[in-house]
Every structure is written in C-alpha cells, then in structure tokens.
Amino acid sequence: MLRKSRYFAYLLFVMAIFIKLVLFHGQLKARYIDMSLLDNLIAIGSIMLASFWTLWLPARVFKWGLGSLNVLLTALIFADLVYYRYFADFITVPVLMQAGQVGALGESIEELIHPRDLWLIADWALWLAAALFAQVWRRKLQTSSHTIGNLGPVYRASTNYKGKGRRGLGRLFPGLAVFILGFMLSVGPIQFYARTWATELFENNWWNVSLYNVTGLLGFHYYDANRYVQEHFGAAMSVESEEQEAIESWFREAKRRQVEPNETFGAYAGSNVVVIQTEAFMNFMIGQEIAGQEITPHFNELMKESLYFPNYYHQTGQGRTSDADFSSNSSLHPLPTGSVAVRYPDHHFDMLPQILKTQAGYATSAFHAYEGSFWNRNQMYPKMGYDRFYSKKDYVMDEPLGWSLGDKSFFRQSLDFMTQTQEPFYSFMITLSSHHPYSLPAETRTLDTGEFEGTIFGNYLQSIHYMDEALGQLVAGLKQEGLWDHTILYVYGDHDNSVTVREDYERFLGRKLSELDMHQIMNQVPLLIHLPDSKYAGVYPEPSGQLDMTPSLLHLLGISAEPYYFMGNNLFSSATDERLVVLRTGAFTDGQVYYIPSASHLFEDGQCYDLSSRERTDIEPCRVPQEEAMNRLDISDTLITNNLLNSMDSNK
Numbered sequence: 001m002l003r004k005s006r007y008f009a010y011l012l013f014v015m016a017i018f019i020k021l022v023l024f025h026g027q028l029k030a031r032y033i034d035m036s037l038l039d040n041l042i043a044i045g046s047i048m049l050a051s052f053w054t055l056w057l058p059a060r061v062f063k064w065g066l067g068s069l070n071v072l073l074t075a076l077i078f079a080d081l082v083y084y085r086y087f088a089d090f091i092t093v094p095v096l097m098q099a100g101q102v103g104a105l106g107e108s109i110e111e112l113i114h115p116r117d118l119w120l121i122a123d124w125a126l127w128l129a130a131a132l133f134a135q136v137w138r139r140k141l142q143t144s145s146h147t148i149g150n151l152g153p154v155y156r157a158s159t160n161y162k163g164k165g166r167r168g169l170g171r172l173f174p175g176l177a178v179f180i181l182g183f184m185l186s187v188g189p190i191q192f193y194a195r196t197w198a199t200e201l202f203e204n205n206w207w208n209v210s211l212y213n214v215t216g217l218l219g220f221h222y223y224d225a226n227r228y229v230q231e232h233f234g235a236a237m238s239v240e241s242e243e244q245e246a247i248e249s250w251f252r253e254a255k256r257r258q259v260e261p262n263e264t265f266g267a268y269a270g271s272n273v274v275v276i277q278t279e280a281f282m283n284f285m286i287g288q289e290i291a292g293q294e295i296t297p298h299f300n301e302l303m304k305e306s307l308y309f310p311n312y313y314h315q316t317g318q319g320r321t322s323d324a325d326f327s328s329n330s331s332l333h334p335l336p337t338g339s340v341a342v343r344y345p346d347h348h349f350d351m352l353p354q355i356l357k358t359q360a361g362y363a364t365s366a367f368h369a370y371e372g373s374f375w376n377r378n379q380m381y382p383k384m385g386y387d388r389f390y391s392k393k394d395y396v397m398d399e400p401l402g403w404s405l406g407d408k409s410f411f412r413q414s415l416d417f418m419t420q421t422q423e424p425f426y427s428f429m430i431t432l433s434s435h436h437p438y439s440l441p442a443e444t445r446t447l448d449t450g451e452f453e454g455t456i457f458g459n460y461l462q463s464i465h466y467m468d469e470a471l472g473q474l475v476a477g478l479k480q481e482g483l484w485d486h487t488i489l490y491v492y493g494d495h496d497n498s499v500t501v502r503e504d505y506e507r508f509l510g511r512k513l514s515e516l517d518m519h520q521i522m523n524q525v526p527l528l529i530h531l532p533d534s535k536y537a538g539v540y541p542e543p544s545g546q547l548d549m550t551p552s553l554l555h556l557l558g559i560s561a562e563p564y565y566f567m568g569n570n571l572f573s574s575a576t577d578e579r580l581v582v583l584r585t586g587a588f589t590d591g592q593v594y595y596i597p598s599a600s601h602l603f604e605d606g607q608c609y610d611l612s613s614r615e616r617t618d619i620e621p622c623r624v625p626q627e628e629a630m631n632r633l634d635i636s637d638t639l640i641t642n643n644l645l646n647s648m649d650s651n652k
C-alpha cells in the first residue's frame with residue numbers, strides 16, 4: 001500500500017511539472033516553435049531523468065525529496081519565464097554568475113511578473129490540502145485504533161535487516177526503470193533531431209531559443225551546464241592551425257576594407273572623443289512627433305550638423321548593455337550566451353581605449369552612475385585600458401531617478417570630471433534613465449503621450465524625451481567649456497526597449513508594419529557622429545552597426561587599424577557596397593537583402609527580403625551572405641573563447 005502511494009505521488013509529480021512546462025511554453029509566444037508530440041515526450045523524459053533518484057529514497061525522506069525537487073524545478077521555470085519576458089532568452093550559467101544583477105532589475109521584475117503565474121504553484125495548494133487531509137485521516141484512524149489497541153509497536157518490532165535490504169533492492173529497480181525510460185524518451189528524440197535537421201545547431205549554438213526548441217527547458221539547462229563545465233574545466237581548447245590560418249586570412253581581407261587613407265583619415269587627429277552609449281535608445285522615434293511635440297528635439301537639432309546613420313543596428317546578445325559596450329570598443333561580436341565582460345574579462349582583445357592610450361596618449365575614462373560590479377565593469381574596464389572608471393560612488397545623488405542618478409545630473413557631473421582631465425581624452429559614457437520599465441516621476445514627464453499615457457510604450461517615449469533633454473544640456477555644456485570645436489561626439493543606442501507589441505508601433509507610426517518593418521524597428525538604434533567642424537553632415541543610409549565604432553573612430557583620428565583584429569566596417573571608407581552587418585541572432589543585411597532567421601535556424605526556414613521592394617523573396621539571394629554571416633559569428637566566438645588574440649596580436 002505504502003509503495004503504491006509512492007508511485008502514485010511520483011506520477012502526480014511528473015504530471016505537475018509537465019503541466020508547468022506546457023504553461024511555460026504557452027507564455028513564451030515563440031513563433032515557429034510548437035510543442036509537438038515528440039517534444040512532449042522529451043519534456044516528460046527529462047522530468048523523469050531529473051527525478052528518478054527520488055524513487056531510491058527511503059519512505060521517510062521520499063516525500064521531502066520529491067517536494068524539494070518540485071520547488072526547485074518550479075523556481076527554475078518561473079525564473080526562466082520572468083527572464084524570458086525581458087530578454088527573450090533563457091537563464092544560462094554565465095547569467096547566474098551575475099545573479100546580483102537579476103535582483104537589481106528591481107522594479108522591472110515586478111513589471112515582468114503576472115498574476116497568472118500563480119498557476120505554476122497551483123499544485124502546491126493541492127499537495128498541501130492532500131497532506132492536511134491525510135493528517136486528519138491518520139489522526140482519526142489512530143484514535144479508533146487506540147480504542148481497539150495500538151498495533152504500531154508490534155509492527156516496528158518486526159523490522160529486521162533482511163527486510164530492510166529487500167526493501168532497498170525493491171526501490172532500486174523502479175528507480176532504474178524510470179531512469180532508462182526517461183533516457184529513452186528524452187535523449188532518443190534529441191539524438192534524432194541532432195542527427196537530422198539540428199546538426200548545425202549543436203555545433204554552432206548561437207541562439208538559446210533554438211536549442212530550447214530541440215531540447216525543451218530542462219534539456220536546455222542540462223546542455224548549458226554541460227557546456228559551461230566543458231568550457232571552463234574541460235581539456236584546454238585548441239584551435240587547429242588550419243582554422244587559425246583561415247581566421248588570419250579572413251582578417252587580411254577585412255583590413256583591406258577597413259584601412260583607406262582617404263581625406264577623412266586623420267582629419268580629426270588629436271581631437272577629444274566623447275562616446276554616449278544611450279540606454280534602450282531606438283531609431284524608430286527619431287524625427288517623430290506626438291501631438292505636435294518632437295520626441296527627441298535635441299537629437300533632431302544636432303542631426304542637422306552631424307552624420308546620422310538611420311540603418312545602424314545593435315548587435316547585442318544576452319549581455320545587453322555590456323555587449324553593446326564590448327562590441328563597440330573591440331569590434332568583435334558578443335557571445336551567443338552570457339556577457340564577454342563576465343565570462344572572459346581576462347582574455348586579450350584589441351580595445352579602443354587601450355589603443356588610444358598607448359598609440360596617441362589619450363586620457364581614457366568610463367562613466368556610468370551605477371554599481372561598478374554590474375556587468376563586471378570593475379574588472380573589465382581596467383582591462384579595456386581605462387585609466388579611470390567613474391561609477392555610482394563617484395557621483396553625488398542629487399537627482400535620484402529610476403535605477404540610479406538621472407541623466408541630466410549624470411552628464412553634468414561627468415562633464416565636470418572631464419574638464420579636470422588632461423586632453424586629448426576618450427570619454428565613454430553610459431546613460432541609464434531610459435532603462436526598462438521607464439517609469440519616471442511625474443515632475444520629469446514633459447511629453448504629452450496622448451493615447452499612450454500610462455502605458456509602458458508611452459512611458460518609454462517619456463523617458464527618451466527626458467534623456468534627449470539631458471543630451472541637449474550636455475552639448476550646451478561642452479560648448480560652454482570650450483570643448484565642442486575639438487571634440488568628436490559619437491552617440492548611439494545600446495539595444496531595443498523590450499517592448500515588442502506591434503500594435504504600439506503601428507499606432508505610433510500610423511501605418512501597418514510588416515514583419516520586416518518590425519524586425520528592423522527592434523534592431524535599429526540611431527547613430528549620430530558630430531565632427532568638430534560640423535563637416536560631412538547628412539544622412540548615411542548604408543547599413544552599419546556597433547562593431548563599426550572602433551575602426552571608424554581610429555580612422556578619423558589617423559590611427560591605422562592595420563595592426564589590429566577588427567570585424568566591423570570603417571564607416572568612412574568608400575567600400576559602402578561591402579557592408580555586411582551581422583546581428584547576434586544570425587539576422588543580417590548587406591543593404592540589398594535582409595535575412596531573418598527562423599527559430600529552427602535552418603537556413604531555408606529563414607526569410608529573405610529584397611530591401612529595394614521590401615518584399616519577401618526567394619531564399620537564394622541570401623545564401624552566400626548568410627554563409628559569411630555565420631562564418632563571422634563563428635570566427636568571433638573562436639577568438640574570444642580561445643583567447644586567440646593573445647597569440648595573434650603582436651601589439652600587446
């Protein structure tokens with residue numbers, strides 16, 4: 001009887017976790033990913049693999065083992081759900097290493113938790129009710145057995161070692177059987193996928209959502225943990241000399257595109273450089289109005305005397321702000337999982353601040369009014385070549401706003417620090433006030449967002465409007481300090497705003513949006529470059545991206561990119577028809593075509609668009625550039641994870 005109830009409880013446990021996984025999947029709303037019968041079997045199999053051992057536990061601890069596992073798995077599913085709502089990705093081991101950071105999302109996390117998530121713990125209420133009921137029932141039985149004499153001690157006295165051993169053996173087989181069945185149900189179909197359409201995916205994992213599509217949630221976590229252990233504790237990875245030669249030859253070709261001694265080369269040598277990496281600053285609202293009010297009036301004004309790149313893409317992955325920072329300053333792609341700053345801060349890269357410092361004697365500083373440990377900046381910034389990192393503790397909190405200090409005060413105080421620095425200087429600033437969930441206090445809201453009032457989309461516009469005003473004040477400050485006429489100002493957005501509701505954008509822009517429109521909207525961030533003499537002002541529609549910053553700034557300052565290993569393009573070279581911009585998801589554009597990969601990540605399942613007609617075309621025109629795009633992501637990953645630049649780079 002006791003044994004039977006144990007199997008019944010186990011069955012209920014498997015069912016409960018399975019239902020949670022199904023609920024979780026329903027919440028993802030991931031296109032192209034359906035839970036097929038095979039996927040359901042994988043899910044059930046992986047639950048069995050995670051829990052078969054509980055059947056080996058003696059009766060005393062069995063329910064506790066099963067209960068704790070339920071709590072653990074539920075917590076994992078819930079954490080993944082919250083994380084996915086914000087990042088459209090799953091939690092990985094490197095992300096867990098930044099656990100403090102997830103907590104620091106604070107207010108954002110509240111926005112990301114929905115009342116319907118309570119369904120995930122509905123079974124706990126049932127378990128509790130059942131346990132209470134059983135307790136009452138037992139008491140009743142006990143009272144009635146007291147009346148006919150208590151048989152308990154008699155039963156206990158009959159316990160002997162032989163009986164114990166037999167019971168242990170009796171537990172061994174069911175546990176083993178569940179393990180084997182679980183293995184067959186999960187690993188079997190995954191192996192089948194891996195041998196057929198998903199081969200490439202396991203070799204070249206660039207997107208966790210596609211991995212999830214094959215392995216399910218528990219399988220994904222197993223794969224991710226395994227990958228982490230292999231990467232960090234496995235046999236030292238080595239790159240075959242053939243592969244290294246292929247990489248070197250790719251860079252020889254890249255340098256041909258990057259190095260061009262034309263009239264802009266060195267035209268601004270010795271100028272200060274101020275880079276503003278702006279939080280969640282997207283391109284779609286540049287030049288747009290709401291109720292007759294411009295969203296970004298100061299940026300728009302600045303555009304008139306600057307170079308503006310409307311087809312500039314963020315190329316970030318899971319590392320968000322830190323990826324934008326890394327890619328812009330190293331001209332390499334971020335990693336498919338985690339942040340380079342967290343995973344490999346000790347590896348060698350060719351970094352813009354380091355180069356400016358050693359090659360041209362620049363004073364280099366990073367400015368970000370937040371905890372210095374976030375995204376591992378305390379460790380990463382000295383490695384990048386910054387003399388000084390001004391973090392939250394260096395600022396007076398005289399304008400508390402959102403996560404930290406308001407951008408207006410942040411710019412004002414940063415400018416004060418800058419003016420005390422020796423020139424020329426390289427100043428890298430990261431703003432924060434326009435961070436999710438974009439809820440500014442009433443006194444800072446100066447935009448009438450009309451029909452969007454009170455919505456997250458309206459709040460987003462509001463916070464960008466505030467940041468824009470801060471930008472205007474910074475420009476005025478730079479002028480006042482007499483820096484404007486010998487400073488290059490480089491402003492770009494770090495990534496999208498995580499608000500993905502198409503109707504919001506349609507209502508705001510007043511037109512229907514195609515899938516291509518939407519993809520571009522979510523991936524384009526503005527880039528503005530103001531040159532000291534306001535020369536070359538205009539709109540540059542060629543495709544460009546965050547990886548282009550370092551080669552382009554070095555070009556303007558007259559420092560050759562020749563000795564370095566950069567993957568981006570030089571925005572000032574004439575080879576505009578060779579501009580392939582590759583996003584971390586594997587999407588790319590070369591200005592002619594635009595490719596959107598599918599979740600399956602099979603090339604043929606993706607969408608290829610002709611940018612001149614903006615219509616979806618046959619897949620073929622995307623084939624060659626897609627191979628190159630994959631090659632680039634692969635080269636970048638190999639360089640970073642194997643610390644290859646440490647041996648390739650003679651300029652250390």
Ligand code: GP9
Pocket residue numbers: 319320321322368370371374375432435
């Ligand atoms: C905080 C800032 C925000 O320091 O970098 O990071 P994000 O959440 O955008 O990656």
Ligand code: MN
Pocket residue numbers: 279280320321494495
């Ligand atoms: Mn950010």
